[in-house]
Amino acid sequence: MPKYAMVIDQRRCVACMACVVACKNENDVPPEQYRTRVLEMVEGEFPQLRMELRSELCNHCDNPPCVYNCPTGASYKRKEDGIVLLRKNRCVGCKACVAACPYDARYINHEKGFADKCTFCEHRLKEGKEPACVATCIGKSRIFGDMDDPKSPVRIALQNSDATVLLEGAGTRPRVYYIKKFSKPE
Amino acid sequence: MELTVTGVNALTSPHLHIWDWRVSLYLFLGGLSAGLAVMTTILHLRKGGALVKGEPAGYIAPLLVPVILGIGMFFIFLDLDRKLNVYWFYLTIQPLSPMSWGSWGLLVFFPVSGLFALASLPDDKLSWLMVEPLKNLAVATRVYLFPLAIINFAMGIFIGIYTGVLLSSFVARPLWNSAILPVLFLTSALSVGAALMIMIARTNKVRLWFTKMDIWMILAEMVILPLFFYGQFTSSGAHRQSIMPFFSLSHEYSFYGFSMLVLFVILPIALVMKMLEIKEDHEGELTSQALAKMRLSACLVLLGGLIIRLTFVYAGQLSKFT
Amino acid sequence: MKLSRRTFLKSSGVATAGLAVATAVPEKFLLWAEEAGLIKATYVPTFCEICFWKCGAIAKVLNGRVVKLDGNPVHGNSRGKLCARGNGGIGLLYDKDRLKSPLINVGKRGEGKYRKASWDEALGLVAEKMKGIKQQHGPEAMALFTHGAPTDHFLPLLSAYGTQNVGMPSFAQCRGPRDVGYELTFGEGPGSPERVDMINSKVIVLIGSHLGENMHNSQVQDFTEGLGRGAKLIVVDPRFSIAAGKAQQWLPIRPASDLALLLAWINIIITEGMYDRPYLDQFAEGFSDLAQAVSHCTPQWAEQETDIPAAQIMETARMMGQNAPAVTIHPGRHATWYGDDVQRSRALAILTALLGSWGRSGGLFMATKGSLTKGESKPFPEPGKEPLNTGGYPFAGAEGVTQAIREATISGAPYPIKGWFVSGTNLLKALPDQKRTLEAINKLDLLVVVDVMPMDTAMMADVILPECSYLERYDALAIGKGKSLSVSLRQPVIKPLYESQPGWWIAKELANRLDLADYFPWTTYEEKIKAQCVTAGISYDDLKKLGSLTIPDTAAPYITPENQPVFKTASGKIELSSKELKEKGFDPVPVYVRHPQPPEGFFRLTYGRSAVHTFSRTTNNPALNELYKENEVWINAKKAQALGLKNGEYVLLINQDGAKSNRIRVKATQRIREDMVYMVHGWGSTPKELSRSSLKGADDQGLVTRYAVDPIAGSTGMRVNFVKLQKEA
Numbered sequence A: 001m002p003k004y005a006m007v008i009d010q011r012r013c014v015a016c017m018a019c020v021v022a023c024k025n026e027n028d029v030p031p032e033q034y035r036t037r038v039l040e041m042v043e044g045e046f047p048q049l050r051m052e053l054r055s056e057l058c059n060h061c062d063n064p065p066c067v068y069n070c071p072t073g074a075s076y077k078r079k080e081d082g083i084v085l086l087r088k089n090r091c092v093g094c095k096a097c098v099a100a101c102p103y104d105a106r107y108i109n110h111e112k113g114f115a116d117k118c119t120f121c122e123h124r125l126k127e128g129k130e131p132a133c134v135a136t137c138i139g140k141s142r143i144f145g146d147m148d149d150p151k152s153p154v155r156i157a158l159q160n161s162d163a164t165v166l167l168e169g170a171g172t173r174p175r176v177y178y179i180k181k182f183s184k185p186e
Numbered sequence B: 001m002e003l004t005v006t007g008v009n010a011l012t013s014p015h016l017h018i019w020d021w022r023v024s025l026y027l028f029l030g031g032l033s034a035g036l037a038v039m040t041t042i043l044h045l046r047k048g049g050a051l052v053k054g055e056p057a058g059y060i061a062p063l064l065v066p067v068i069l070g071i072g073m074f075f076i077f078l079d080l081d082r083k084l085n086v087y088w089f090y091l092t093i094q095p096l097s098p099m100s101w102g103s104w105g106l107l108v109f110f111p112v113s114g115l116f117a118l119a120s121l122p123d124d125k126l127s128w129l130m131v132e133p134l135k136n137l138a139v140a141t142r143v144y145l146f147p148l149a150i151i152n153f154a155m156g157i158f159i160g161i162y163t164g165v166l167l168s169s170f171v172a173r174p175l176w177n178s179a180i181l182p183v184l185f186l187t188s189a190l191s192v193g194a195a196l197m198i199m200i201a202r203t204n205k206v207r208l209w210f211t212k213m214d215i216w217m218i219l220a221e222m223v224i225l226p227l228f229f230y231g232q233f234t235s236s237g238a239h240r241q242s243i244m245p246f247f248s249l250s251h252e253y254s255f256y257g258f259s260m261l262v263l264f265v266i267l268p269i270a271l272v273m274k275m276l277e278i279k280e281d282h283e284g285e286l287t288s289q290a291l292a293k294m295r296l297s298a299c300l301v302l303l304g305g306l307i308i309r310l311t312f313v314y315a316g317q318l319s320k321f322t
Numbered sequence C: 001m002k003l004s005r006r007t008f009l010k011s012s013g014v015a016t017a018g019l020a021v022a023t024a025v026p027e028k029f030l031l032w033a034e035e036a037g038l039i040k041a042t043y044v045p046t047f048c049e050i051c052f053w054k055c056g057a058i059a060k061v062l063n064g065r066v067v068k069l070d071g072n073p074v075h076g077n078s079r080g081k082l083c084a085r086g087n088g089g090i091g092l093l094y095d096k097d098r099l100k101s102p103l104i105n106v107g108k109r110g111e112g113k114y115r116k117a118s119w120d121e122a123l124g125l126v127a128e129k130m131k132g133i134k135q136q137h138g139p140e141a142m143a144l145f146t147h148g149a150p151t152d153h154f155l156p157l158l159s160a161y162g163t164q165n166v167g168m169p170s171f172a173q174c175r176g177p178r179d180v181g182y183e184l185t186f187g188e189g190p191g192s193p194e195r196v197d198m199i200n201s202k203v204i205v206l207i208g209s210h211l212g213e214n215m216h217n218s219q220v221q222d223f224t225e226g227l228g229r230g231a232k233l234i235v236v237d238p239r240f241s242i243a244a245g246k247a248q249q250w251l252p253i254r255p256a257s258d259l260a261l262l263l264a265w266i267n268i269i270i271t272e273g274m275y276d277r278p279y280l281d282q283f284a285e286g287f288s289d290l291a292q293a294v295s296h297c298t299p300q301w302a303e304q305e306t307d308i309p310a311a312q313i314m315e316t317a318r319m320m321g322q323n324a325p326a327v328t329i330h331p332g333r334h335a336t337w338y339g340d341d342v343q344r345s346r347a348l349a350i351l352t353a354l355l356g357s358w359g360r361s362g363g364l365f366m367a368t369k370g371s372l373t374k375g376e377s378k379p380f381p382e383p384g385k386e387p388l389n390t391g392g393y394p395f396a397g398a399e400g401v402t403q404a405i406r407e408a409t410i411s412g413a414p415y416p417i418k419g420w421f422v423s424g425t426n427l428l429k430a431l432p433d434q435k436r437t438l439e440a441i442n443k444l445d446l447l448v449v450v451d452v453m454p455m456d457t458a459m460m461a462d463v464i465l466p467e468c469s470y471l472e473r474y475d476a477l478a479i480g481k482g483k484s485l486s487v488s489l490r491q492p493v494i495k496p497l498y499e500s501q502p503g504w505w506i507a508k509e510l511a512n513r514l515d516l517a518d519y520f521p522w523t524t525y526e527e528k529i530k531a532q533c534v535t536a537g538i539s540y541d542d543l544k545k546l547g548s549l550t551i552p553d554t555a556a557p558y559i560t561p562e563n564q565p566v567f568k569t570a571s572g573k574i575e576l577s578s579k580e581l582k583e584k585g586f587d588p589v590p591v592y593v594r595h596p597q598p599p600e601g602f603f604r605l606t607y608g609r610s611a612v613h614t615f616s617r618t619t620n621n622p623a624l625n626e627l628y629k630e631n632e633v634w635i636n637a638k639k640a641q642a643l644g645l646k647n648g649e650y651v652l653l654i655n656q657d658g659a660k661s662n663r664i665r666v667k668a669t670q671r672i673r674e675d676m677v678y679m680v681h682g683w684g685s686t687p688k689e690l691s692r693s694s695l696k697g698a699d700d701q702g703l704v705t706r707y708a709v710d711p712i713a714g715s716t717g718m719r720v721n722f723v724k725l726q727k728e729a
């Protein structure tokens, strides 16, 4: 049973948006909607500046409020690998999951009406491929793998660096880890 | 900080955008039907059933409960983006989802309130039912008036609370994420229920009785509302931030500020009007002026209830867990 | 389950299955049908043309429709990855605004009134006019402006026709002065892709190179990999670029003063003895002249010029010196800044040489030993008149000095230019001084444009010939000269949509009508490529299946006793002081000359790239437009406040000559110096046929009414204009 997770090494992100476009094509995401995004944050005053680049997506939380709040069971956390998924044919489009996610990781597919979000590209995992955003990540900032496998790139990445999760206080226990907040080495 | 985000969904950015007046109306009407259900039970059972005698509200109010509930449910149905899948609400029970309990709760409440309405229908009004089987059913249910009233009461309280829990269960939205919110919504539901009852009632004793009830409910609301804000203010930064729209002078939030102002004006006015009403001598018939005043104060209460639902639904979506 | 890279080979067996006629599966059900296993995807390798990096891509085709592009793992420029633009290539393919059929102008030039025409009629008309021009004025009266893949078809066509007047913006508006500067120093340019060994660098130095925003795929991969392995980064940029955000040392230099900084660095490296003496002894000459010439360039002097503290100049020089030779001084790419660009590039090259980084791990590696013979062709006619494309500049390259041809078109001297053939370049956006470009166009008897989109220049043409997109055609083999030699194939993923046609077909059909068929002796382009593969000893079948082949044993990146560098300079050595320049009357060692700074109330106009767009060509691409819909003018937040400008509000830019821009949003930011503004190049296109990008954002080129010509290479420095901001009325 793999335990999938992603590590985002922010130091290596260059805000190129390849992930954003790849994800849309791979998953047929409608125009103006997104499963993943990239934040550019700059603090300070010229010329004392600090930049943080951060890509965000569904955290596949181990304690997922979106799943708890779904009235139909359309949203669920898959037992075998921990990916938070959606049974589209069950979704009523009530948007409770959208409200429940503290990461704003969800949207309602405006062409089809169901709730949607990142699936860790589970259809690609089945074919033995990495998620589309990971495969195309120019900076190798996105790292994907099985937390239970000591040789997986996520484990190796986490061993060598301090990692945090987003909004730890929300108690969601995310499976997407972030390395080194500020891309500029302190 | 300078922030640029590429790949934002309009639905969640710059703030959540998922629910609008349809959901507000659903919460309001759901609350109203719940409150009214509670009030009808009281009407039937208080003073050993003495109140209901000669009072058309005794059968009109119970009839209104499922009707209002139905309209409310229609609005939530309107909000669903995949209406054809609505049956899935009833093919599963999701114990952690308030919306799931709510949909099941409504499924119970709807027939219960309907049956109660049938049971409370007097003989001379049976003709409203048109078809024979219904009339027979109405007659048959009369035996169960008392247990039905009790269940009706319980369901009313449940639904009243549920409309608040629905929102308060979202950790992600600090304005909603408060244990006080369900209590606030329940008291508000009861007060609008009482107010509607006053408007339906034809006899002075009933009007006065519910005016008194309403005074307590409004008082409770006027205590709980500040308590809610106080609770938010003393909680996390995000919670404190979440009530800002209500107390900000910036014109971006004028809708919320103005609504609060209205609320803080109309509730006391309604309260005072009601206090004066019960002081007046009502031995004889109400003057048309007195009646108008009574209706006006009831309307203010209803308006207050609507404002609470509208502003909370919208303002909650501006708040964010940080 | 173990994750492995795509084993695309298995699935790409039927390379052109995508060409099979689409079955009747409605689009709505596509994904569902795929999930349900009703239809199978096919994968076709090709390479990208959204920019000139030519990354290997693999197209996933479902039901006759391209649904996804992935990077080709065996291709050196993509390594399994595509940038945002490459990923968005499908957006171009299915852009509803594409040019769909040949169009013939029926109004005045530039009025944009066109009627549809058949290929036969349009090509016939072009051929007839070209023949007329040849008869009346000689073949030299036709000029070719071209960029990118179409060049491989239309350069032979126009050469066969008999003109050598060719201009590519990649020279005089882009890499020209850089390449000349390096050639004068090392005898060859830094290559494209630049042969920067950033993966192995200990220090990476970017001088105005905004990698990350400048999204040349494999180069950015190397950049982040180098940083990931611990390379220190020095970024010289007046703007806090994405790269600057990653730098240990950010030097927000006063624009136009880079040469002063470089000379100071050179001086420090020399005076502190941090240069690679044995390396220089062996390979270089002119050291003492250099040392002498830069001796006055102290850090204190440079501080005055550059606004960078002397201590920081010192510290950064030492960072380089202590880590040499594993230091990449990035040669930059778009180098046409201030008109002294060959000399600035020379300084970069000299610094590289002093550190001993040329031919060393972590510096600049040496080009592959391998080469491929191009297919034989019938020799082109000798020109009857002296070609104009070097513009008389002593070191201008064969890619041509575009604006020199333009000026000759206007003046008619030394001989008339009556027709322009334009392919793959949007001249109105690419060349400085737009008014002159328009003036020249209005003098023409014939303007033919081959394009995929109704861009600004196309919509001026007498005849527009719609090329199909890169996903629908064969093009010339791409020969990669990285560490190893590689060959890549572009092949159609689906059939051309509408009536569009591949460039090779258009060129060949025109050749037929111009009685030049002998130069195009094959029937299909695939046939030509196959023949080329046979000559080169490459398996065409493998190429078709894999998309790209790396020729083994062609890499020799670093200097070793067995692998000695060859410098094709006049002296056969690295020329720290250039004899050739001296002979032609230029400074043999770069000399800093102060450039004018903006007057009170004005800001220097600078420009650059957005990571999700390529110049003007992607602005209307639906997949990319949605990420960045219009450009913004960056202005220092303090300045914006002083001017009463708010973030997001629209302003007009007005330059020193009164040229006014389209409206553009303000980006008030701490990320930029106070003496300049910055914008992404390529916006503000005018054709209304561009439903998404028409009149969105402002066109920097419209404000570049002045340019500083580099006397050595003829390239156009375009950052010499000053603008003020005016609130939109």
Ligand SMILES: Nc1nc2c(c(=O)[nH]1)N[C@H]1C(S)=C(S)[C@@H](COP(=O)(O)OP(=O)(O)OC[C@H]3O[C@@H](n4cnc5c(=O)[nH]c(N)nc54)[C@H](O)[C@@H]3O)O[C@H]1N2
Pocket (backbone or CB within 6 Å): C049, C147, C149, C150, C169, C170, C173, C174, C175, C334, C423, C424, C425, C426, C427, C429, C430, C431, C432, C450, C451, C452, C453, C455, C456, C467, C468, C469, C470, C503, C607, C608, C614, C615, C616, C617, C618, C681, C682, C700, C701, C704, C718
């Ligand atoms: N002010 C200013 N000027 C600049 C620059 C700048 O940054 N600022 N940059 C300079 C640099 S570095 C460069 S390299 C040049 C670039 O100059 P250009 O190469 O002219 O740049 P684009 O604006 O992308 O124009 C490309 C044109 O080719 C068309 N095209 C795209 N794909 C195809 C195809 O497959 N076939 C055909 N036939 N046509 C195609 C596009 O639709 C578009 O009309 O501009 C230079 N000029």
Ligand SMILES: Nc1nc2c(c(=O)[nH]1)N[C@H]1C(S)=C(S)[C@@H](COP(=O)(O)OP(=O)(O)OC[C@H]3O[C@@H](n4cnc5c(=O)[nH]c(N)nc54)[C@H](O)[C@@H]3O)O[C@H]1N2
Pocket (backbone or CB within 6 Å): C051, C052, C174, C175, C207, C208, C209, C210, C211, C213, C214, C215, C216, C236, C237, C238, C239, C241, C253, C254, C255, C256, C257, C258, C332, C333, C334, C335, C337, C606, C607, C608, C609, C610, C611, C612, C613, C614, C615, C678, C719
């Ligand atoms: N996404 C994307 N990537 C591209 C392209 C594209 O269209 N889109 N085009 C490709 C092409 S053809 C080229 S030529 C390259 C160009 O890419 P580069 O060679 O990196 O481009 P420049 O335009 O020289 O650099 C722009 C940077 O120079 C800074 N700058 C401005 N004035 C000065 C100055 O006086 N001194 C210094 N030190 N810095 C200054 C600006 O702030 C900006 O950060 O990009 C390539 N990559």
Ligand code: SF4
Pocket (backbone or CB within 6 Å): A057, A058, A059, A060, A061, A064, A065, A066, A067, A084, A100, A101, A102, A103, A104, A105, A106, A117, A172
């Ligand atoms: S990030 Fe949001 S959508 Fe994803 S699992 Fe967590 S709560 Fe659910």
Ligand code: SF4
Pocket (backbone or CB within 6 Å): A069, A070, A071, A072, A073, A074, A075, A086, A090, A091, A092, A093, A094, A095, A096, A097, A098, A114, A115
């Ligand atoms: S929108 Fe769909 S997935 Fe989300 S909570 Fe409602 S039913 Fe569940």
Ligand code: SF4
Pocket (backbone or CB within 6 Å): A022, A023, A024, A026, A027, A035, A036, A057, A117, A118, A119, A120, A121, A131, A132, A133, A134
């Ligand atoms: S894992 Fe797949 S679905 Fe999730 S963000 Fe990446 S590409 Fe999109």
Ligand code: SF4
Pocket (backbone or CB within 6 Å): A012, A013, A014, A015, A016, A017, A018, A019, A020, A038, A055, A133, A136, A137, A138, A139, A140, A141, A142
């Ligand atoms: S593809 Fe990678 S480097 Fe590029 S923006 Fe996404 S996470 Fe960052």
Ligand code: SF4
Pocket (backbone or CB within 6 Å): C048, C049, C050, C051, C052, C053, C054, C055, C081, C082, C083, C084, C085, C086, C087, C215, C216, C217, C218
């Ligand atoms: S760098 Fe990007 S746009 Fe350019 S060829 Fe490569 S994938 Fe295509």
Ligand SMILES: [Mo]
Pocket (backbone or CB within 6 Å): C170, C173, C174, C175, C333, C334
């Ligand atoms: Mo360029």
